[in-house]
Amino acid sequence: MRLAVVGGVAAGTKAASRARRVDPELDIVLYQEEPDTSISECGLPYRLSGTVGSRDSLIARTPEEFGEKGIEARVLHRVERVDHERRVLTGRNLKTGEPFEEGYDRLLISTGARAKMPPFEGSELAGVFPLRFLTDSDAILEHIREHSPGRAAVVGGGYIGLEVAENLVSLGLEVTLVESAGHVAAAYGSEVAGKIQDHLAEKGVSVHTGQRVDGFSDGGHGDGQVRSISFEGREAPAELVIVGAGIEPVVELAEEAGAEIGVTGAIRVNERMETSLPGVWAAGDNVESSHLVGGAPTWAPLGDTANQMGRVAGTNAALADGDTPLEFPGVLGTGIFKVFDLGVAKTGLLESDAAEAGFSPVSATVEAGSSAGYYPGGQEVFLKLVADKDSGRVLGAETCGAQADKMVDICATALWGRLTVADLINLDLAYAPPFGPALSPVIQAATIISGKL
Amino acid sequence: MRLAVVGGVAAGTKAASRARRVDPELDIVLYQEEPDTSISECGLPYRLSGTVGSRDSLIARTPEEFGEKGIEARVLHRVERVDHERRVLTGRNLKTGEPFEEGYDRLLISTGARAKMPPFEGSELAGVFPLRFLTDSDAILEHIREHSPGRAAVVGGGYIGLEVAENLVSLGLEVTLVESAGHVAAAYGSEVAGKIQDHLAEKGVSVHTGQRVDGFSDGGHGDGQVRSISFEGREAPAELVIVGAGIEPVVELAEEAGAEIGVTGAIRVNERMETSLPGVWAAGDNVESSHLVGGAPTWAPLGDTANQMGRVAGTNAALADGDTPLEFPGVLGTGIFKVFDLGVAKTGLLESDAAEAGFSPVSATVEAGSSAGYYPGGQEVFLKLVADKDSGRVLGAETCGAQADKMVDICATALWGRLTVADLINLDLAYAPPFGPALSPVIQAATIISGKL
Numbered sequence: 001m002r003l004a005v006v007g008g009v010a011a012g013t014k015a016a017s018r019a020r021r022v023d024p025e026l027d028i029v030l031y032q033e034e035p036d037t038s039i040s041e042c043g044l045p046y047r048l049s050g051t052v053g054s055r056d057s058l059i060a061r062t063p064e065e066f067g068e069k070g071i072e073a074r075v076l077h078r079v080e081r082v083d084h085e086r087r088v089l090t091g092r093n094l095k096t097g098e099p100f101e102e103g104y105d106r107l108l109i110s111t112g113a114r115a116k117m118p119p120f121e122g123s124e125l126a127g128v129f130p131l132r133f134l135t136d137s138d139a140i141l142e143h144i145r146e147h148s149p150g151r152a153a154v155v156g157g158g159y160i161g162l163e164v165a166e167n168l169v170s171l172g173l174e175v176t177l178v179e180s181a182g183h184v185a186a187a188y189g190s191e192v193a194g195k196i197q198d199h200l201a202e203k204g205v206s207v208h209t210g211q212r213v214d215g216f217s218d219g220g221h222g223d224g225q226v227r228s229i230s231f232e233g234r235e236a237p238a239e240l241v242i243v244g245a246g247i248e249p250v251v252e253l254a255e256e257a258g259a260e261i262g263v264t265g266a267i268r269v270n271e272r273m274e275t276s277l278p279g280v281w282a283a284g285d286n287v288e289s290s291h292l293v294g295g296a297p298t299w300a301p302l303g304d305t306a307n308q309m310g311r312v313a314g315t316n317a318a319l320a321d322g323d324t325p326l327e328f329p330g331v332l333g334t335g336i337f338k339v340f341d342l343g344v345a346k347t348g349l350l351e352s353d354a355a356e357a358g359f360s361p362v363s364a365t366v367e368a369g370s371s372a373g374y375y376p377g378g379q380e381v382f383l384k385l386v387a388d389k390d391s392g393r394v395l396g397a398e399t400c401g402a403q404a405d406k407m408v409d410i411c412a413t414a415l416w417g418r419l420t421v422a423d424l425i426n427l428d429l430a431y432a433p434p435f436g437p438a439l440s441p442v443i444q445a446a447t448i449i450s451g452k453l
Numbered sequence: 454m455r456l457a458v459v460g461g462v463a464a465g466t467k468a469a470s471r472a473r474r475v476d477p478e479l480d481i482v483l484y485q486e487e488p489d490t491s492i493s494e495c496g497l498p499y500r501l502s503g504t505v506g507s508r509d510s511l512i513a514r515t516p517e518e519f520g521e522k523g524i525e526a527r528v529l530h531r532v533e534r535v536d537h538e539r540r541v542l543t544g545r546n547l548k549t550g551e552p553f554e555e556g557y558d559r560l561l562i563s564t565g566a567r568a569k570m571p572p573f574e575g576s577e578l579a580g581v582f583p584l585r586f587l588t589d590s591d592a593i594l595e596h597i598r599e600h601s602p603g604r605a606a607v608v609g610g611g612y613i614g615l616e617v618a619e620n621l622v623s624l625g626l627e628v629t630l631v632e633s634a635g636h637v638a639a640a641y642g643s644e645v646a647g648k649i650q651d652h653l654a655e656k657g658v659s660v661h662t663g664q665r666v667d668g669f670s671d672g673g674h675g676d677g678q679v680r681s682i683s684f685e686g687r688e689a690p691a692e693l694v695i696v697g698a699g700i701e702p703v704v705e706l707a708e709e710a711g712a713e714i715g716v717t718g719a720i721r722v723n724e725r726m727e728t729s730l731p732g733v734w735a736a737g738d739n740v741e742s743s744h745l746v747g748g749a750p751t752w753a754p755l756g757d758t759a760n761q762m763g764r765v766a767g768t769n770a771a772l773a774d775g776d777t778p779l780e781f782p783g784v785l786g787t788g789i790f791k792v793f794d795l796g797v798a799k800t801g802l803l804e805s806d807a808a809e810a811g812f813s814p815v816s817a818t819v820e821a822g823s824s825a826g827y828y829p830g831g832q833e834v835f836l837k838l839v840a841d842k843d844s845g846r847v848l849g850a851e852t853c854g855a856q857a858d859k860m861v862d863i864c865a866t867a868l869w870g871r872l873t874v875a876d877l878i879n880l881d882l883a884y885a886p887p888f889g890p891a892l893s894p895v896i897q898a899a900t901i902i903s904g905k906l
Contacts, residue, residue, distance in 0.1 A: 040825065040891075042825070042891075043827050046827075046828060046886060054827075303891050307891055307892055328879055333881070334882060336883035374496050374499075374505050405883055406862060409862070412881055413866035414866050416881070417870015417871070417872055426781055427869055428745075428787040428869070430788060430798050433496050438756050443761075
């Protein structure tokens with residue numbers, strides 16, 4: 001029995017490892033288009049500044065290590081077509097250029113997501129890069145070594161763009177960030193975004209919101225090297241451009257094989273991570289999931305979620321018939337990032353999403369300290385909590401500042417348990433003066449909302 | 454209508470403030486034996502070192518401020534007897550020495566807890582102190598100013614003793630800590646306690662566990678000043694001794710008035726914070742509560758819990774007949790403290806408690822980093838998670854190191870929501886490299902336990 005896994009970053013490698021443990025006899029082949037496996041893509045922005053010093057440290061497990069565990073990892077192997085009726089994969093060995101055709105019994109598709117590259121004028125210039133794969137970071141670092149850029153532009157103020165901006169500033173570059181939406185961090189509310197933008201300004205990043213990028217130019221040098229970015233008729237010098245214009249799921253292989261694509265544009269799977277094709281599982285940034293608060297199909301392309309999905313998909317793909325499969329119930333849309341000294345996080349539905357999902361959202365905002373008022377060293381904690389007016393159920397939260405990771409994880413756990421604001425008011429959280437105020441901002445916010453119900 | 458509140462620290466002041474908001478017409482009198490109200494007792498250890506510099510900063514609200522809110526706060530008023538049939542309080546004004554007798558309609562007892570002082574030989578020597586009230590810290594600071602002690606002893610390795618040890622070391626004293634149990638932090642398991650003891654040793658505290666204190670001596674000087682502590686035949690020099698031998702609920706007033714005392718020795722109340730006497734509520738360190746995991750009556754004398762109980766009791770004591778009262782469902786036994794650079798926390802039932810409560814506990818221990826492995830600056834996070842073998846329900850957790858506050862609050866929220874390890878495995882917590890490993894230690898521990906079920 002052979003399990004073919006297509007895609008070897010987070011979900012695929014986790015799935016292969018789990019399948020190996022579930023069925024030691026299974027023949028497992030992992031196809032990976034890139035030269036490396038098990039890449040910690042979330043660490044890539046930090047490689048640019050040298051915060052993460054070694055390329056190898058971003059590789060959790062090499063093809064050789066997979067080999068030792070009895071998983072055949074074929075890197076630089078691009079799978080181009082799945083004939084699921086015949087149970088055959090065809091593709092190309094990118095090292096030799098040779099085509100290959102191989103059979104399988106069960107298939108797991110974990111092709112992930114890729115960076116979107118809008119058709120900006122001058123996108124083909126040297127010095128303009130996406131940052132999605134480890135090989136992208138190789139190319140950016142080589143460009144920096146060769147050209148020693150002094151000024152950089154970042155297109156997009158999502159979390160990747162913000163992390164890149166921080167790391168380029170750390171490297172000593174002057175950074176211009178251009179975002180087409182009205183504020184950076186479009187998934188967040190304007191209060192959190194305002195705090196991020198203030199923080200970016202303090203750190204010397206030149207931020208332009210509500211500005212569409214027109215393109216990039218070599219400044220008439222004719223050498224094909226980027227020199228500037230232009231947006232809404234303005235121009236800023238940039239010898240390096242990183243485009244963080246979002247990502248999209250890689251679904252072509254699954255779609256052509258006949259697997260159903262969901263409303264979000266990612267592959268549709270059930271709780272067992274099965275696609276619509278019998279014997280084909282999918283997991284990671286290429287699938288959609290259920291939102292556990294709103295119920296709608298949701299695309300949540302994140303490393304930790306991919307890992308959790310991979311565990312379920314890999315286990316199920318290796319089970320004998322009749323064994324009880326694992327289930328992945330869905331996501332809360334939890335996310336976090338750091339930009340310079342500011343943590344920013346969210347979970348669940350914010351107000352506008354909650355209204356769209358049919359709730360009657362009511363919210364409360366708390367600004368508190370990360371320690372008791374009298375205990376020195378406290379930093380600002382911002383928390384906005386959203387609940388449903390009718391049921392009191394907690395729907396979501398966004399937070400920034402100190403302890404953003406703690407705040408969001410408490411709220412995510414509360415969402416998972418379907419807790420109400422009445423629960424949160426009496427919740428027995430941990431208090432001592434060095435760790436926060438006597439009543440957590442979560443309890444404070446719930447108490448305010450309770451007064452509005 | 455008059456509400457008398459006896460005791461004005463956390464629960465009493467919160468209750469009085471809530472009662473004021475619920476019924477603006479209510480006549481509210483707050484009796485407080487100490488000279489100050491609304492004292493942040495959790496901050497007292499930090500006053501010794503000057504980490505908390507100002508005495509006033511530990512007073513959240515003064516008697517005058519209560520007056521402005523329409524709450525009459527009578528400090529230095531000791532209530533000595535309650536005649537609940539007549540609805541009369543009698544006591545003594547400690548400033549004037551005059552007795553008083555005053556009527557009430559409703560009564561709220563928030564007399565808190567006091568430090569235990571075991572009958573050690575030499576307890577009466579100058580320089581031997583408990584640390585429970587703000588006035589205790591006044592006396593200790595005066596002793597330090599007058600006598601400039603170079604060496605101190607701390608009796609008891611509970612969280613107060615450990616916090617005091619840290620603060621005395623910060624002040625430049627040599628500190629000997631003596632604990633009668635087999636390890637410090639008796640409420641925790643031996644792994645966490647071992648880490649605390651290693652950390653204390655690194656910081657230069659001389660720790661003696663499994664040693665009973667015999668007493669204190671003035672070294673034959675006959676001047677009544679403490680010079681040493683003796684334990685199990687050994688002696689250590691100490692010109693200052695802080696006894697942190699535990700606390701006990703102050704229940705005499707309630708007991709003599711006829712209120713039922715629970716099995717823990719604290720006042721028994723229902724979810725509405727009503728005592729067995731109609732028209733008498735109680736809240737704070739003097740009452741017991743239900744444990745929401747084990748179900749047993751539990752005494753959880755902590756500032757945040759007192760605050761939450763005070764909110765419920767104060768609201769209910771001010772409601773008109775027929776209004777829906779608030780409820781305080783119970784506690785999880787959550788606690789946290791910092792000792793030097795180490796955070797230590799727990800929630801719910803640890804293994805031995807869980808077995809006693811009729812569960813079949815199974816546990817997993819995880820040692821992880823506070824950031825992704827490749828991201829610099831990560832510190833050790835230790836987490837032990839306990840679940841029930843039959844149901845998979847999460848029962849408790851203990852944690853120490855970095856992010857102890859985050860770990861314990863995630864677990865406390867999970868306990869409140871009665872989540873299982875299967876829930877935790879797929880829980881959508883927040884991940885980015887600066888904040889932890891891709892899968893939280895909570896998820897890792899749940900996955901290990903799941904494999905044992």
